[in-house]
Amino acid sequence: MTDKSLTFTIRPLDPLKDAELLHGWVTHPKAAFWMMRDARLEDVERAYMEIAADPHHHALLGLDDAGTPVFLMEKYDPAHRELVGLYEPRPGDVGMHFLVAPADTPVHGFTRAVITxxxxxxxEDPEARRVxxxxxxxxxxxHALxxxxxFVPEREIRKPEKKALLSFCTRERFTEATAVPA
Structure with missing residues (x-):
């Protein structure tokens, strides 16, 4: 069961001020699927400056109640980024990635609280119909989270960097699964 008392604040990522923090996260062994394990600090700065300049891709940081950054989230328009030509996007589709900061002492239910x-x-965006x-x-x-x-898996797809499981979650499915109003 997820700890419902966990709350987060989400703010835009500052590619220069937050790069050192992110570098530690994306190069951590637990972030292997983020595919930046060998990135240098400059690589992280460059990658997130490119995202900041992209009108179809946004990076945000999640902070805990104490104001400490604890996760990274990216949202993107799959009609313009990541999935172009790999599926037929619908109006209201929004793509998402998330990465939880490495922790010395894991908290049961924390990652589920983050994805929720x-x-x-x-x-919260009324235009978003499906993630x-x-x-x-x-x-x-x-996949379990x-x-x-x-989320409902649709099919495997081949991206340049990986074999991926294309999955979708509607507003209604999210509410049913979590009892959190969308």
Whole structure:
């Protein structure tokens, strides 16, 4: 069961001020599926400056109640980024990635609380009708989390960097799965 008392604030990522923090996260062994394990600080700065300049891709940081950054989320327009030509996008589709900061002491239910907060944030936009994800097929932990918040796998797809499981979650499925109003 997820700890419902966990709440988060989400703010835009500052590619220069937050790069050092992110570098530690994306190069951590637990972030292997983020595919930046060998990135240098400059690589992280460059990658997130490109996202900041992209009108179809946004990076945000999630902060805990103490104001400490604890997760990264990216939202993108799959009609313009990541999934172009790999599926037929619908109006209201929004793509999503998330990464939880490495922790010395894991908190039971924390990652599920994070993905629930990420999804609730995405559905705060009244134009968002369906969230699209494409995690690596080998990332079984994220598949279980996705299912817990209402994602339904559609099919495997081949991206340049990975074999991915294309999955979708509608506003209604999210609400049914989590009892969180979308």
């Amino acid at each position: 907060a990420v999804m609730a944030h995405l559905f 699209v994800v494409e995690p690596d097929v080998a990332n079984k932990a994220v 996705n299912e817990a918040v209402g």
